[in-house]
Amino acid sequence: MGTAIRTEGLTKVYGRLRALDDLDLEVPEGVVFGYLGPNGSGKSTTIRMLVGLLRPTAGRATVLGHDVVDDRLAVQSLVGYLPGDFTAPPRLTGSEYLRYLTGLRRTHAMPEAELLAKRLGLDLDRRIGELSHGNRQKVGLVQAFMHHPPVLVLDEPTSGLDPLVQREFLAMVREARDAGTTVLLSSHVLSEVEAVADVVAILREGCLVAVESTEDLRHRARRHVDLTFADSPPATELAAVPGVQAVTVLGHTASVLVEGSMRELWQAAAPHGIEDVTSHEADLEEIFLTYYSGEGQP
Numbered sequence: 001m002g003t004a005i006r007t008e009g010l011t012k013v014y015g016r017l018r019a020l021d022d023l024d025l026e027v028p029e030g031v032v033f034g035y036l037g038p039n040g041s042g043k044s045t046t047i048r049m050l051v052g053l054l055r056p057t058a059g060r061a062t063v064l065g066h067d068v069v070d071d072r073l074a075v076q077s078l079v080g081y082l083p084g085d086f087t088a089p090p091r092l093t094g095s096e097y098l099r100y101l102t103g104l105r106r107t108h109a110m111p112e113a114e115l116l117a118k119r120l121g122l123d124l125d126r127r128i129g130e131l132s133h134g135n136r137q138k139v140g141l142v143q144a145f146m147h148h149p150p151v152l153v154l155d156e157p158t159s160g161l162d163p164l165v166q167r168e169f170l171a172m173v174r175e176a177r178d179a180g181t182t183v184l185l186s187s188h189v190l191s192e193v194e195a196v197a198d199v200v201a202i203l204r205e206g207c208l209v210a211v212e213s214t215e216d217l218r219h220r221a222r223r224h225v226d227l228t229f230a231d232s233p234p235a236t237e238l239a240a241v242p243g244v245q246a247v248t249v250l251g252h253t254a255s256v257l258v259e260g261s262m263r264e265l266w267q268a269a270a271p272h273g274i275e276d277v278t279s280h281e282a283d284l285e286e287i288f289l290t291y292y293s294g295e296g297q298p
């Protein structure tokens, strides 16, 4: 499998601010790549350089082998792009706008555009200026997906979408991936990226903090488990279990913070007669916070 997006030392400096600092990234073809970071961490700056809208201060980037500066038009024809601040001519209807784009791109994507609009619950006969933020975002999604580009670059795609539409959007991303499309999507909402991404990169203050498969992240994620025993919890024994980072006892319940596999914890606890278990599912939120606080060991 080839590389869809590659950056080498990609850097953007605004005055004294290093909005993006020496980014080396490799996105394999055919994966959904989650690009995570809080507001201002440099996600949009990266993305705008990847689609040839912003010139790097240093370093380079390629999309399917094409340099984003030297070969900008080729890159733009290969990428379906949803900007973070998607806008479209307010006087046009959705349909008029999308038809205009199909002409510009010399594609015959209108039937697909209509299908996508229907899936997202978007009325293409209304003027874009009269649409709500979420509905305008749907127009942005349709124009990115409709011509089946080999690479999709989506900057905060679910912004303003209600949960049902978000779910439809995630289905669209999975279908695109299954058809071989590479999808880079940025977000500061971890749950949506976790649900769909194969690989996640975490950006903090312009620097790449980690790149991991979503599966590895989840395995490494810490979980809180509350174990209720018939008698006093065997706190010392539980604390000695590999992976257990903290144990606090309240009455007959031990709250255990554990990283990685639960197997040894169950083995240690089982002989003491467990009456009840609740476990907070692992998600990326905690690991994300661990990276932010600087304690994380990538």
Ligand SMILES: Nc1ncnc2c1ncn2[C@@H]1O[C@H](COP(=O)(O)OP(=O)(O)OP(=O)(O)O)[C@@H](O)[C@H]1O
Binding pocket: 014, 017, 019, 037, 038, 039, 040, 041, 042, 043, 044, 045, 046, 084, 188
């Ligand atoms: N044209 C500009 N001039 C000066 N500084 C800029 C410019 N564009 C972006 N920045 C700064 O660069 C940093 C990175 O911004 P960027 O928009 O890439 O972040 P982001 O991760 O996409 O955040 P968000 O989630 O809020 O969109 C921020 O500190 C921002 O203020």
